[in-house]
Amino acid sequence: MRTERRRFSDLGEFGLIRRLTGLVVSRRDVEVGVGDDCAVVRVGDQRLLLTTDALVEGVHFRRSWDRPAGLGRRAFAVNASDIAAMGGRPRYALVSLAAPRTAASNDLTAMLRGFVAAAAAKGCVLVGGNLAAAPRWVVSVTLIGEPCGKPLLRSGARVGDLVYVSGTLGGAAYAREILLGYRTGTRRETLPFRRPAARLKLGAALARERMASAAIDVSDGLLQDLGHICEASGVGAVVDPSRIPYARSLRRLSDEKRQTLAMAGGEDYELVFTVPQANAQRLARARADTPIACIGSIVRGSNVRVVGAQGTAARPTRGFDHFRR
């Protein structure tokens, strides 16, 4: 007999979020709690979107990968992406920053300047902050946003809906391999990782026009994130790999490697969303100039299957889960 002592890393981030969800008390003003991209709460005559995310040095980034201002911009974008996935616009930001005592104050200010500039460009203002000493940089961000129309949840996908993705996929994972030194590449090719686009215009348009039945952002990998939609909606999905908009940087890779990066790589911060077929015609107008591609459809079942032109089904590859890697 041995004592079983489960560790965080065995459980995985999602296991813990599931446990966390069990802890949460329900209240009438909390329309959506833990478990979607943002919480939705009702304050007075207004709905608010609330989200928090952290970048940890050595886990999510290395200091050598970008200038401090770039880190600040990225810290805003990865959080704004959660607001985008709910169809909202970010309004207020708080940054809780931990850094070593030896950190250059100019680096910290530059990081915050990058954050503030990126936020301002999207109509969001920094209203609070906190600074603490820690062995490594940890940039924890909270954004408070307002929904543009009915918030886009993960739970609204229905059998027959089409699955869309914005922009291109795999570029961030490819960039991370360059930054980690696993492959050679140009500085430009690292941009998809360093400067993710939060698809705020698209998300807002989808919510305003009530085009999408469900949405999520691709932070952990297409298959895993689409899997969250399936789980929350009680449906399955089929994805056609030949219809995935692969990042240009992947063009010289083998099919298998390209598909792995695009479907399991994560951190592209594009939107994956489902659209009732009746809305598909009007979608071209509603996409707010953002490139989108239809990559599959929602089916009965409970998981995401990758089915190519030859009808072969590939087993979904695992996404990016910080506590498993």
Next chain:
Amino acid sequence: MRTERRRFSDLGEFGLIRRLTGLVVSRRDVEVGVGDDCAVVRVGDQRLLLTTDALVEGVHFRRSWDRPAGLGRRAFAVNASDIAAMGGRPRYALVSLAAPRTAASNDLTAMLRGFVAAAAAKGCVLVGGNLAAAPRWVVSVTLIGEPCGKPLLRSGARVGDLVYVSGTLGGAAYAREILLGYRTGTRRETLPFRRPAARLKLGAALARERMASAAIDVSDGLLQDLGHICEASGVGAVVDPSRIPYARSLRRLSDEKRQTLAMAGGEDYELVFTVPQANAQRLARARADTPIACIGSIVRGSNVRVVGAQGTAARPTRGFDHFRR
């Protein structure tokens, strides 16, 4: 000639917050931005209080000092204290948690359970969370609250106002010395550090009855925090050490040591507030059963002076600034 490269630790936390304040864009819906205990924003027909604070393992706490649930309770209390200092009530909480991959998942869940229980007891609900791997525990909390009346700012103190403090001071600093092994003491004597009271009832009553002209919570030490009121209000203050409500655990210490712990120790999370003399009579009713003591008054000038019965002035001792220690 040598290159000057300022470090975070040279600048101090407050220097950085001052720099940060310079970065912030003003907007009509942001009534109070960075630099008070909370930001105050106007959303629809409602005002919101926003605040964030982090507890870093090895800086703010050691794992051995308390059970995980206690850490969770404390993480809520130190943030709720900022809401109390603005005269508000906490409504929504987000926790961004970083912990080592080897952390026991039960410890993480227990921490969150402690947080959720402490929040629920004050009418606050956990609506969002994030989990990431990091070398040490970092518990970053954001609270969203609602003001009970006009928010209490740091900037409203006027010459002639009386200075009050709630509860007792120095107990948390004394407790920290026990926890650090610098002195012996009972487990009970460590409670002021481990279970700070966020003075939510008092803060709400002061705001509702418009009793106080300014308020702040004692996180960095009485003199430093009262100094923030003085700076923001453009006034000075005089404190009489014989009127300070010293924590019971300090009773066997020398006068000097007792005063140092009570005035510079920090982390008591009591409220320091200023009251126009015209309100002093009514204060007894408005204090919401919380013990309070008048310890001095607001004067012309720009700093906090400690003046004893003998008229001797002691130089203010420095407070707790994480980047200087």
